[in-house]
Amino acid sequence: xxxxxxxxxxxxxxxxxxxxxxxxxxxxxxxxxxxxxxxxxxxxxxxxxxxxxxxxxxxxxxxxxxxxxxxxxxxxxxxxxxxxxxxxxxxxxxxxxxxxxxxxxxxxxxxxxxxxxxxxxxxxxxxxxxxxxxxxxxxxxxxxxxxxxxxxxxxxxxxxxxxxxxxxxxxxxxxxxxxxxxxxxxxxxxxxxxxxxxxxxxxxxxxxxxxxxxxxxxxxxxxxxxxxxxxxxxxxxxxxxxxxxxxxxxxxxxxxxxxxxxxxxxxxxxxxxxxxxxx
Amino acid sequence: xxxxxxxxxxxxxxxxxxxxxxxxxxxxxxxxxxxxxxxxxxxxxxxxxxxxxxxxxxxxxxxxxxxxxxxxxxxxxxxxxxxxxxxxxxxxxxxxxxxxxxxxxxxxxxxxxxxxxxxxxxxxxxxxxxxxxxxxxxxxxxxxxxxxxxxxxxxxxxxxxxxxxxxxxxxxxxxxxxxxxxxxxxxxxxxxxxxxxxxxxxxxxxxxxxxxxxxxxxxxxxxxxxxxxxxxxxxxxxxxxxxxxxxxxxxxxxxxxxxxxxxxxx
Ligand SMILES: Nc1ncnc2c1ncn2[C@@H]1O[C@H](COP(=O)(O)OP(=O)(O)OP(=O)(O)O)[C@@H](O)[C@H]1O
Ligand SMILES: [Mg+2]
Numbered sequence: 096x097x098x099x100x101x102x103x104x105x106x107x108x109x110x111x112x113x114x115x116x117x118x119x120x121x122x123x124x125x126x127x128x129x130x131x132x133x134x135x136x137x138x139x140x141x142x143x144x145x146x147x148x149x150x151x152x153x154x155x156x157x158x159x160x161x162x163x164x165x166x167x168x169x170x171x172x173x174x175x176x177x178x179x180x181x182x183x184x185x186x187x188x189x190x191x192x193x194x195x196x197x198x199x200x201x202x203x204x205x206x207x208x209x210x211x212x213x214x215x216x217x218x219x220x221x222x223x224x225x226x227x228x229x230x231x232x233x234x235x236x237x238x239x240x241x242x243x244x245x246x247x248x249x250x251x252x253x254x255x256x257x258x259x260x261x262x263x264x265x266x267x268x269x270x271x272x273x274x275x276x277x278x279x280x281x282x283x284x285x286x287x288x289x290x291x292x293x294x295x296x297x298x299x300x301x302x303x304x305x306x307x308x309x310x311x312x313x314x315x316x317x318x319x320x321x322x323x324x325x326x327x328x329x330x331x332x333x334x335x336x337x338x339x340x341x342x343x344x345x346x347x348x349x350x351x352x353x354x355x356x357x358x359x360x361x362x363x364x365x366x367x368x369x370x371x372x373x374x
Numbered sequence: 375x376x377x378x379x380x381x382x383x384x385x386x387x388x389x390x391x392x393x394x395x396x397x398x399x400x401x402x403x404x405x406x407x408x409x410x411x412x413x414x415x416x417x418x419x420x421x422x423x424x425x426x427x428x429x430x431x432x433x434x435x436x437x438x439x440x441x442x443x444x445x446x447x448x449x450x451x452x453x454x455x456x457x458x459x460x461x462x463x464x465x466x467x468x469x470x471x472x473x474x475x476x477x478x479x480x481x482x483x484x485x486x487x488x489x490x491x492x493x494x495x496x497x498x499x500x501x502x503x504x505x506x507x508x509x510x511x512x513x514x515x516x517x518x519x520x521x522x523x524x525x526x527x528x529x530x531x532x533x534x535x536x537x538x539x540x541x542x543x544x545x546x547x548x549x550x551x552x553x554x555x556x557x558x559x560x561x562x563x564x565x566x567x568x569x570x571x572x573x574x575x576x577x578x579x580x581x582x583x584x585x586x587x588x589x590x591x592x593x594x595x596x597x598x599x600x601x602x603x604x605x606x607x608x609x610x611x612x613x614x615x616x617x618x619x620x621x622x623x624x625x626x627x628x629x630x631x632x633x634x635x636x637x638x639x640x
Binding site: 149152154176179180183184186188190191192193194195196197199200203204205206207208209210211212213216217220236237238252253256 | 506507535536538539542543546587588591592594595596597598599600601602606607608609610611612
């Protein structure tokens with residue numbers, strides 16, 4: 096399978112005042128992201144997740160190392176717009192990423208920036224709004240919408256640029272359970288349609304739905320694999336200051352009492368099935 | 375409650391005036407204002423009032439709504455009326471002590487007031503029938519030629535539309551801050567003017583901080599969506615002048631020509 100994103104020995108420093116000491120937010124990451132995959136990234140506050148996301152679409156350029164998005168170096172000025180179009184980004188705060196006071200104008204913002212023809216923009220906007228099931232709100236003002244609806248509009252705004260990959264930086268962190276559920280379902284649908292998905296999240300129940308989980312701690316990847324593999328390292332995850340999914344936690348405790356539970360039981364549904372069939 | 379605020383004074387109905395291209399409406403208002411200053415006799419004012427009356431009727435904006443817009447200028451109206459009525463020389467009609475009302479004074483005062491009223495109604499009809507976003511779009515396109523001589527028309531229009539977008543967000547933010555301060559015992563209602571003004575400081579400081587945070591976030595989000603200024607930018611809703619716009623414009627030109635003729639012919 097082809098890789099859409101390749102990261103080689105990435106290091107990133109935030110400049111500090113006075114220019115002498117710097118804050119190293121990413122401390123050497125090498126990573127490939129497969130086309131069409133669904134990767135969840137978890138890590139505690141300040142571990143460098145957002146920094147990594149911003150590096151992936153060229154908002155920041157690496158201090159050392161390289162990032163390729165579809166073979167374009169993100170540090171190459173000639174391809175910034177190609178990179179940003181290919182790897183779209185949805186941010187955490189739904190309020191602070193909508194530009195226009197009309198939903199459909201906001202969705203049109205991206206395609207307008209890259210000089211798409213008006214008819215084509217119209218088709219894309221309608222399709223994008225339908226994909227996130229916000230078609231009926233197209234003439235509303237963003238401040239009249241709920242957080243989950245705003246976040247769906249933000250997703251539509253990225254979709255209208257026809258990205259191959261979308262990086263979601265904690266898109267559900269500020270939403271209520273209903274909004275979270277809706278947004279997550281849309282993310283999964285988009286991934287099923289072939290868009291490479293990188294989901295940064297604090298919610299373990301979201302992470303277990305991915306094909307691959309990366310755990311970042313202090314600017315480094317400490318665990319990488321499919322959810323079952325990664326969550327079998329419950330102790331390391333806890334050392335990194337994170338929770339493990341409830342089902343995993345339960346499995347760990349039951350195993351201590353001598354009950355043999357397979358490693359791939361990581362979601363609540365798996366656990367329910369397992370317990371019901373247990374003899 | 376903050377969610378229900380309407381921006382500007384837009385009156386949301388569908389009417390032939392609402393549907394007109396914003397550029398045409400802006401130009402028409404400019405022409406109408408010019409006409410008001412050209413007109414100087416009774417027939418002229420009757421014509422101007424009739425034209426505006428027709429536009430108001432077609433716009434479906436209720437008269438009461440429009441009259442409310444006049445309230446803030448009542449004071450100015452009375453002021454100019456009194457100045458004009460007493461200050462202009464002519465044949466004396468009445469005498470009130472040292473104050474004299476002359477025929478010329480009465481005429482000028484009446485004309486001035488009617489002119490002001492028509493001016494306010496005319497311009498507010500523009501904001502009643504055009505959404506702020508369409509107004510900014512229309513302005514941007516009308517001012518486009520100025521960008522050739524270095525005026526940042528796109529940037530100005532972008533700034534205006536972003537401000538419109540974030541007014542409700544900042545109001546919500548203010549609401550939150552006020553509640554948070556009140557929960558800690560802050561008092562915004564009592565005391566004299568200075569005390570009250572001082573009590574605003576703990577609201578304004580965090581408000582500025584959050585406005586900056588929002589601005590940074592938004593700039594990041596706009597860049598991520600490939601924003602790079604007005605160059606090579608296209609628009610989804612290209613403005614198109616249709617036959618209705620042409621008829622509306624023709625009517626306006628006709629009216630403008632009539633006022634000029636009237637003035638010269640006199
Ligand atoms: N603009 C900045 N300037 C300087 N340092 C920064 C900046 N943004 C983040 N940092 C620092 O870089 C480190 C990584 O931050 P980052 O925002 O990537 O973390 P995160 O994993 O996204 O955290 P969170 O879960 O809170 O979103 C932190 O120590 C943070 O303080
Ligand atoms: Mg973050």
